[in-house]
Structure formats: structure tokens, C-alpha cells
Amino acid sequence: QKEVEQNSGPLSVPEGAIASLNCTYSDRGSQSFFWYRQYSGKSPELIMFIYSNGDKEDGRFTAQLNKASQYVSLLIRDSQPSDSATYLCAVPYTGGFKTIFGAGTRLFVKA
Amino acid sequence: NAGVMQNPRHLVRRRGQEARLRCSPMKGHSHVYWYRQLPEEGLKFMVYLQKENIIDESGMPKERFSAEFPKEGPSILRIQQVVRGDSAAYFCASSQRQFSTDTQYFGPGTRLTVL
Numbered sequence: 750q751k752e753v754e755q756n757s758g759p760l761s762v763p764e765g766a767i768a769s770l771n772c773t774y775s776d777r778g779s780q781s782f783f784w785y786r787q788y789s790g791k792s793p794e795l796i797m798f799i800y801s802n803g804d805k806e807d808g809r810f811t812a813q814l815n816k817a818s819q820y821v822s823l824l825i826r827d828s829q830p831s832d833s834a835t836y837l838c839a840v841p842y843t844g845g846f847k848t849i850f851g852a853g854t855r856l857f858v859k860a
Numbered sequence: 861n862a863g864v865m866q867n868p869r870h871l872v873r874r875r876g877q878e879a880r881l882r883c884s885p886m887k888g889h890s891h892v893y894w895y896r897q898l899p900e901e902g903l904k905f906m907v908y909l910q911k912e913n914i915i916d917e918s919g920m921p922k923e924r925f926s927a928e929f930p931k932e933g934p935s936i937l938r939i940q941q942v943v944r945g946d947s948a949a950y951f952c953a954s955s956q957r958q959f960s961t962d963t964q965y966f967g968p969g970t971r972l973t974v975l
Contacts, residue, residue: 783963792951792966793903837902846916848893848964852902 751776753840755851763859768825770854772838775819782814782821783839787853793837796823828858862887864954864967865934872973879939879946881970885954892935893953893964894920894927903951909935910958942974 752775762768774782781800785793799805799812799821811824825832835853842849865884873879885892890911895903905919909929920927924942929935939946949971953964 785966792969794966795963798963839903845918846908846958847905847919849905850895850903 751840751842751844751849753838753849753851755836755838755854757852758855759857760854761857761859762828764828764830766828766858768828768832768856768858770823770825770836770838770856772821772823772851773819774821774838774840774849776840776843776849777819778843779816779819779840780843781841782812783848784810784812784821784823785837785839785850787835787837789834796836825856828856830858830860832856833858864889864952864965866950866952866967866970868970869968870971870973872975873942874975875943876941879942879972879974881937881939881950881952881972882934883937883952883954883967884934885952886956886965889954889956889965891955891958891962892929893955894935894937895951895953897949897951897969899948906937915958939972942972944974947972947974 754773783798784796787793797812799814805812809826813822837853838851892909894906907920907927908916924940926938949969951969952967955962
């Protein structure tokens with residue numbers, strides 16, 4: 750059973766701080782990893798994807814991937830109240846065509 | 861708007877009725893995925909389709925659920941004889957290609973309530 754695990758949270762950080770969201774996955778063959786943001790009652794929207802070990806930066810967001818440890822994280826710098834949402838880690842399953850989503854981490858950024 | 865479209869946005873059905881959910885992928889996309897999301901839970905893969913073909917339906921219950929993506933028209937997720945446990949948000953996503961690195965773009969979802 751391929752799994753993607755995230756801390757459900759809630760993770761609460763003050764405005765301006767760095768929020769760190771973590772995700773582990775069980776499929777050693779996984780090659781690409783996605784972070785989606787989902788506001789309450791809305792659909793997921795892509796934040797970033799990463800497929801190489803190391804860091805990938807896009808504005809205030811940095812994705813970090815460590816395939817040896819089967820670990821991917823998302824850092825949000827200078828967190829804003831508008832970043833308050835659920836963040837979903839998604840990993841395409843190498844044995845088929847489906848993408849496995851984690852249950853998501855709820856982030857609250859306090860003004 | 862060239863985004864993924866889903867309708868209806870909200871659907872109320874009584875137990876035993878049928879629910880039909882529609883999804884029109886983004887322009888130029890021929891790969892469609894359906895997901896179900898229960899309250900306070902993550903997205904669960906249901907089915908992956910290309911035009912006129914079901915490629916992977918491993919996440920879809922064997923009974924009462926079916927999906928299609930005809931040559932013309934939207935993809936349809938059909939739930940027969942709905943039960944209260946079917947109440948959830950159903951999201952459709954589309955992608956341009958069938959590669960693991962290809963981004964899936966989500967529609968606004970259909971919120972199904974079974975009374």
C-alpha cells in the first residue's frame with residue numbers, strides 16, 4: 750500500500766515567520782512530488798513541484814527533497830495570514846497512473 | 861475561462877437516487893482524473909481516463925460507481941443508488957500529458973449531499 754504521510758496540524762505560526770511543512774512517502778520509486786494549497790471549501794491549487802534532490806525556490810516558497818530519506822518539505826518564508834490553508838503533498842504512484850495525496854497539514858498564520 | 865469546469869457545483873440527492881457529475885477538462889487536455897474528498901480528509905484517487913478509455917479505476921468502488929470520458933463532451937462520474945456515505949466533494953483534474961511530472965489542474969468541485 751503506497752502511502753503519503755503528513756502531520757495534520759494545525760500548525761500555527763506568527764505572521765512573518767517561516768512555516769515548515771513535512772511529508773514522507775513510502776514508494777521508493779517515486780520521481781516527482783507536488784505541493785498543493787487548498788483553502789476551505791475550495792479546490793486544490795498547485796504551489797510547486799520538485800523532482801530533483803535538493804531545494805527548489807519560487808518566491809516565498811521553497812520545496813526540499815531528500816529521496817534517500819523519502820522526505821519532501823515545503824518552507825514558506827515571511828508567512829502571511831493569506832497563507833492560512835491546508836497544504837497537500839501529492840506523489841504520483843510509480844506502479845500505475847494515480848497520484849497519492851497526503852491528508853494535508855492545516856496552517857494558521859496569526860496576524 | 862480555459863480552466864477545468866465542473867457542474868453542478870452543488871448536488872442534493874435522496875438515498876437511492878442517481879448522481880451525475882460532469883467535468884470538462886482544460887482546453888488541450890485529454891487526461892482526466894476524479895478524486896473524492898470527505899470532510900477534513902485528503903483527496904482519494906478514484907479513476908483516471910483518457911478520451912474513450914478508462915485507464916485506471918483502481919480507486920473507484922466496484923459497485924454503483926462508473927465513469928466515462930466520451931469522444932465528444934465532458935467526462936461523467938455516475939453514482940447509482942446513492943447512500944449517505946457518498947456525501948463528499950468530488951474533484952476533477954486534468955493534465956496535458958500522462959507523465960508523472962505533469963501537473964494536474966483541478967476544477968472547483970461538486971459537493972454532493974445525500975439526504
